[in-house]
Amino acid sequence: MKICIIGSSGHYGYALNGIRADGQSDIAGLSKGDKDENIEGLIKQVREAGYQPEVYDDPVEMMDELKPDIAVIDTFFHKNSKLAIEAMKRRINVYIEKPVALTLEELDRLIEVYNQTQVKLSTMLGIRYSPHFWTAHNLVKNNKIGKIRLIHAQKSYKLGVRPEFYKRRETYGGTIPWVGIHAIDWIYWFSEKKFKNVYASHSSLFNNNNGELEVTAVCNFTLEDEVLATVNIDYLRHSSAPTHGDDRVRIVGTEGVVEVINEKVFLLGQDTDGQKEVPPEQGPVTFLDFxxxxxxxGKCLVSAEDSFYVTKASLLARESADRNEIISF
Amino acid sequence: MKICIIGSSGHYGYALNGIRADGQSDIAGLSKGDKDENIEGLIKQVREAGYQPEVYDDPVEMMDELKPDIAVIDTFFHKNSKLAIEAMKRRINVYIEKPVALTLEELDRLIEVYNQTQVKLSTMLGIRYSPHFWTAHNLVKNNKIGKIRLIHAQKSYKLGVRPEFYKRRETYGGTIPWVGIHAIDWIYWFSEKKFKNVYASHSSLFNNNNGELEVTAVCNFTLEDEVLATVNIDYLRHSSAPTHGDDRVRIVGTEGVVEVINEKVFLLGQDTDGQKEVPPEQGPVTFLDFxxxxxxxGKCLVSAEDSFYVTKASLLARESADRNEIISF
Incomplete structure (x- = not known):
């Protein structure tokens, strides 16, 4: 596989992991995705890993010249869907940062081109691959908690110092699509239910001079069969915390509860005498399955359809919060 | 203090605790609150504690004859507010099960009589008094996490076998007012903010033939100053769990996080190096402060105003869930 990487503003590390694990692919080219993007760190990392990529300033020129099999697209968030469309039009398969688009219109256009071009596409919802989430998902899939009825998912990050483009909705997209999308993805991935409606709220107060960036958000989803779900999102994790993020999910079924907390998995149900910790299993490797x-x-764990659907859910949640209205799917 | 107890369908144990701790009060009378209520357990418990109460079938007759200082009102839920009104009209102070009314109309009537009679009133929001919640509240009050921005509260109970009156909305009131009210109370008590609007959902599916009883519910509150809060409520706690309930709250502030989970208190903030467990302090005793x-x-920890306000919030959340609408306070 010949691979090009466009931008280094998000989780391109998932791609590097998969390429390393594969051992049979080449990183042929690197390009910034925006003239203001600095990809020096990416260039250094890729060279140190033993690749000799061509370095471009123009990602479209790179795709035209190198004709890669896969484009990894991870630049300033508002540019990702446009570059994915450029790639797909050239029949290049796409591994794109999530959310795959920042507006519903851009998402529709992306899906349209995807349907026309029939390339492969996946997105960087990499937390599905982490051993604790993978293990929790297997417990649910193996019917350890019966039918899912209620889910709560949490994303809590340190704010730290964010790049300039995080400060404007137009370039950042909002905290529900950027951070909350993982939690929304878990709800969909675990429950296997479609969303029926969403009500969400978010706030930019106390954002430490980060412009429009929302530092807190909550979502309330109703899914098929009256499955209920809530999400808490914040950028207020204290700088002294041992880890950057505090990802959690609690899934309540008719026969038990599965929980991920502190990167550990807990099961309460008929197979346990009280609550018990379940040792994590290794799942697939991000990007390698793509x-x-x-x-x-085989099939990638994060399908194109899931990438589109979960992006749509996060954009509708953002819209609900902006308009203070319940939105139906 | 001469005390009468009406009914034994809820948390009258809080009153017994306080009376025992006081040591200077007498339980003068006991009565069922509804002709179908069985209060044999209560009678036995009170006699074993060394009191010689008169036992009545008619609570109003009991109040007229014994003229207690305090009536503890804890019968079938739909009868509580009516009996509280009867007590207040006789200038008897009232310690009433929560929610203090099952409809907004009944709540208005209760508040009206309260305002006219100027008795003392408190409700059985007893979890405020538990050492872990009391300790968490002190941390917040002592400014360990800065300004509160986000709260998630959880109530999870074993369903077990419930009395018949739980199966009808008219007599039970609904799971958001009965169970969720605690979580709603924590949000209000910790944040000291008024509610601005609520969106909630609930479901009676998989309720093990318990009629209209909702077994899952979620609420999404926006409070003053864009403080955001969510609630998860369920009756799906597995019978093998070590405790009846799994009460949790996570309070995210601008300078840290306080959490109650597994009856333990955790603080993450400037005073801790990473997250640290905080030993629980003993709070006041339920009912004794009343x-x-x-x-x-002194003043009871749960004021009459809080009792009314938190009941109102839980009834509006229920209404939101019934109507699938955002409701403003």
Whole structure:
């Protein structure tokens, strides 16, 4: 596989992991995605890993010249969907940062081009691959808690110092689509239910002079079969905390509860005498399963359909919060 | 203090605790609150504690004859507010099960009589008094986490076998007012902010043939100053769990996080190096502080105003869930 990487403003590390684990792919080119983007760190990292990529200033020129099999697209958030469209039009498969678009209109356009071009596409919802979430998901899939009825998901991050483009909705997209999308993804991935409606709220107060960036948000989803779910999102994790993020999910079923907290998995149900910690299992490797899907073998854990659907859910949640209205899917 | 107890369908144990701790009060009378209520357990418990109460079938007759200082009102939920009104009209102070009314109309009537009669009133929001919640509240009050921005509160109970009156909305009131009210109370008590609007959902599916009883519910509150809060409520706690309830609250401030989970208190903030467990302190004793307020000394932790306000919030949340609408306070 010939791979090009455009931008380094998000989770391109997932791609590097998968390429390393694969061992049969080449990183042929690197380009910034925006003239103001600095990709020096990416260039250094890729060279140190033993690759000799061509470095471009113009990602479209890079795609035209190098004709990669896969474009990893991870630049300033508002540019990602446009570059993915450029890639797909050239029949290049796309591994794109989430959310895959910052507006519903851009999402529709992306889906349209995807349907026309029939390339492969996945997005960087990499937390699904972490051993604790993977293990929790297996417990649910193996019917350890019966039918899912209630989910609460939490994302809590340190704010730290954020790049300039985080400070404007137009370039950042908002905290529900950027951070909350993981929590929304878990709800969808675990429950296997479609969303029926959402009500959400968010606030930019106390954002430490980060412009329009929302530092707190909550969502309330109703899914098929009256499955209920809430989300808490914040950038207020204290700088002294041992980890950057405090990701949690609690899934309540008719026969038990599965929980991820502190990167540990807990099960309460008929198979346990009280609550018990479940040792984490290793799941697939991020991006490696996408490489294999492009090769025609197997399916990536995060499908194109899931990438689109979860992005849409996060954009509708943001819209609900902006308008203070319940929004139906 | 001469005390009468009407009914034994809820948390009358809080009153027994306070009376025992006081040591200077008498339980003068006991009565069922509804002809179908069985108060044999209460009678036995009170006699074993060394009191010789008169036992009545008619609570109003009991109040007229015994003229107690305080009536503890804890019968079938739909009868509580009516009996509280009867007590207040006789200038008897009232310690009433929560929610203090099952409809907004009944709540208005209760408040009207309260304002006319100027008795003392408190409600059984007893979790405020538990050492872990009391300790968490002190941390917030002592400014350990800065300004509160986000709260998530959880109530999870074993369903077990419930009395018949739980199966009808008219007599039970609903799971948001009965169970969720505690979580709603914590949000109000910790934040000291008024509610601005609520959106809630609930479901009676998979309720094990308990009629109209909702087994899952979620609420989403916006408070003053864009403080955001969510609630998860369920009756799906597995029978093998070590405790009946799994009460939690997580309070995110501008300078840290306070959390109650597994009856433990955790603080993450400037005073801790990473997250630290905080040893629980003993708070006041339920009902004992109400006895002292009736004596004219001090203030009960759960004021009449809080009792009314938190009941109103829980009834509006229920209404939101019934109507699938955002409701403004």
């Amino acid at each position: 490489i294999w899907e492009v090769r025609g073998i | 006895i002292w307020e009736v004596r004219g000394i």
